[in-house]
Each structure stands twice: as C-alpha cells, then as structure tokens.
Amino acid sequence: MEAAIEVTDLRKTYSGRKTGKIRAVDGVSFRVEPGEFFGILGPNGAGKTTTLEIVEGLRKPDSGEVRLLGRSPWPHSPELAGRMGVQLQSSAFFEFLSAREQLDTFAKLYGAGPERSAEMLDIVGLGDFANVRAEKLSGGQKQRLSIACSLVGDPELVFLDEPTAALDPQARRNLWDLIRRINDEGRTVVLTTHYMEEAEALCDRVAIMDAGKIRTIGTPAELIGELDAPTRIAVAAGQLDSDQVTAIAAGETVREDEGQLVFETRDPQKLLTALAADGALQGLSVRTASLEDVFLEVTGREWRE
Numbered sequence: 001m002e003a004a005i006e007v008t009d010l011r012k013t014y015s016g017r018k019t020g021k022i023r024a025v026d027g028v029s030f031r032v033e034p035g036e037f038f039g040i041l042g043p044n045g046a047g048k049t050t051t052l053e054i055v056e057g058l059r060k061p062d063s064g065e066v067r068l069l070g071r072s073p074w075p076h077s078p079e080l081a082g083r084m085g086v087q088l089q090s091s092a093f094f095e096f097l098s099a100r101e102q103l104d105t106f107a108k109l110y111g112a113g114p115e116r117s118a119e120m121l122d123i124v125g126l127g128d129f130a131n132v133r134a135e136k137l138s139g140g141q142k143q144r145l146s147i148a149c150s151l152v153g154d155p156e157l158v159f160l161d162e163p164t165a166a167l168d169p170q171a172r173r174n175l176w177d178l179i180r181r182i183n184d185e186g187r188t189v190v191l192t193t194h195y196m197e198e199a200e201a202l203c204d205r206v207a208i209m210d211a212g213k214i215r216t217i218g219t220p221a222e223l224i225g226e227l228d229a230p231t232r233i234a235v236a237a238g239q240l241d242s243d244q245v246t247a248i249a250a251g252e253t254v255r256e257d258e259g260q261l262v263f264e265t266r267d268p269q270k271l272l273t274a275l276a277a278d279g280a281l282q283g284l285s286v287r288t289a290s291l292e293d294v295f296l297e298v299t300g301r302e303w304r305e
C-alpha cells in the first residue's frame with residue numbers, strides 16, 4: 001500500500017549570525033500509513049516544526065525526499081493542498097471576522113460551500129458561537145475553530161501542531177475526543193505535542209526527536225515495553241515489620257520514601273499477592289512505566305512544558 005507520508009533522509013541546516021550553523025533536521029526518515037495516527041514528540045528545538053513544515057511543503061529541505069500521498073509537496077501543488085489540512089495557529093485568524101465567516105473564507109479557498117462551514121461548526125461544538133468574533137473566543141474554542149478550518153476541505157491527511165497547547169485539562173480532554181473522531185473517520189493524522197499523556201492516549205505510533213534526529217519510533221506500548229522498567233508498588237509504611245518486608249521484596253528493590261514503602265518489581269502479581277496475604281494494602285498505588293519514562297530515557301532530560 002502507498003504510504004500517506006514517506007520521508008527519507010531529510011536534512012535542513014539554518015545559519016544564523018549569532019548561532020552559527022544549526023542542524024535543525026539531521027537525517028530524518030519515517031513512514032506514516034494511510035489512516036494512521038502518528039505523533040512527533042521532542043523537547044523544544046528538537047526539529048519537529050521544521051520537519052513538519054518540510055513535509056507540508058511549506059519549507060524546502062537541503063536534501064532528502066518527501067512523498068505525500070505519493071507526490072512531492074515541493075514545489076507547491078494545488079492538487080495536494082486540496083487533500084491535506086494544516087491546523088493554523090489561532091493567531092493567524094483574519095481580524096474582525098466571526099467564527100462562521102472565518103470558516104466560510106477557508107471553505108471558499110477549498111471550493112466548499114457555506115453549508116460545509118455550518119456543518120464543521122457543529123462538529124467542533126461551536127454551533128452556538130457562529131456569530132462571535134474569533135478574538136472573543138476562549139483558548140479552547142479558538143483551537144476548535146482552527147481545527148475546523150483545517151477540516152473544511154475534507155482532507156485525507158491532517159497536520160495538528162500542538163493542538164491542545166495552553167488549554168486547561170478539561171478543555172484538552174474535550175479536544176481529544178474531537179481529534180480522535182477525525183482519525184476514526186479514516187483520515188491520517190500527524191500531531192506534535194508537548195504532552196506525553198496526550199501522545200499515549202491518541203497516537204498509534206510516535207517518533208521521539210532530539211537534536212534533529214529521530215531517537216526512537218514505535219507504538220507507545222512497544223516503546224514502553226522496550227524500556228523494560230520495573231513496576232513501582234507503594235503502600236503506607238508501618239504495616240509490615242522488617243522481616244515481612246524482606247520476605248515480600250524477595251530480593252527485589254525496596255525503599256522507604258516519605259511514609260511509603262516502595263517496591264520495584266518485575267512480577268507485580270506475585271508482590272501484590274504477598275502484600276494482600278499480609279493484609280498490607282493500605283495506601284496502595286501501582287505505577288507502571290509510561291511514555292514519559294521513555295522520553296526521559298531517550299532524551300536524557302525531563303519534559304518541561
């Protein structure tokens with residue numbers, strides 16, 4: 001099957017008078033299948049935006065090849081542009097236009113009728129805000145409107161660049177439902193995000209970039225599995241004497257931390273059974289590795305929002 005996106009050995013260097021040469025993208029290759037939900041993660045300056053801009057055909061690479069729906073996105077191809085949607089930063093809205101008028105303007109660009117704008121406003125939950133000027137919308141509503149604009153041309157391929165940035169947790173979750181639906185309709189989605197939990201919840205596969213390179217790529221479950229990290233099980237301290245603790249830990253790691261006994265185990269079932277048998281489940285918490293742990297391991301730094 002033809003890939004939705006195929007990127008081969010992409011390179012882009014910027015030269016700044018103060019910064020010297022920066023290899024923003026340094027030999028990046030990946031493939032996105034039709035209908036896939038693909039995430040690009042990485043710390044600030046990793047090269048995500050530059051990679052996306054090259055893939056979208058907004059920027060020319062120094063070298064390497066991009067095939068988007070089987071074609072090169074550079075130079076600009078109107079046929080290709082009609083088959084993809086790029087989420088605009090909400091600051092890029094036209095001034096003084098209502099939500100409805102913004103969408104009508106984009107619909108015209110894509111040759112879609114005004115009925116499509118009305119439909120999109122309903123889909124993104126802005127039906128009641130059609131006549132509100134874009135700058136008066138809340139942060140979450142603006143993000144919804146910008147997603148609606150990217151969908152108005154009924155694209156096969158949608159690029160979302162940090163769609164939930166700066167939203168409160170509730171608004172973020174609401175947007176996840178919308179973004180999931182876009183993918184459920186069969187569209188290929190490429191997303192960049194600063195939120196590991198978001199990538200884990202939404203993406204079929206993720207690539208973690210750092211310093212212009214893809215450091216690892218796979219499904220969140222694969223990447224977490226490859227970490228081979230122990231499960232952390234904590235209970236309130238003081239329920240067990242030291243002989244019991246030693247017996248339950250059975251040679252694995254155990255430490256006391258802020259009133260909690262924290263076990264690290266590769267056999268959580270056995271450890272939980274032993275804790276239950278000793279009636280020591282008070283304050284129980286179980287933590288398995290997450291994509292955030294993978295990120296830490298791969299980039300060697302903590303995620304900072």
Ligand SMILES: Nc1ncnc2c1ncn2[C@@H]1O[C@H](COP(=O)(O)OP(=O)(O)OP(=O)(O)O)[C@@H](O)[C@H]1O
Pocket residue numbers: 014015016022023024042043044045046047048049050051
């Ligand atoms: N137009 C430009 N001119 C010069 N340097 C640039 C330009 N755009 C990006 N860079 C530099 O290239 C590197 C990669 O930037 P890029 O914006 O692609 O990263 P990013 O992963 O999207 O970061 P962020 O998460 O902060 O958006 C950075 O060091 C950045 O400073």
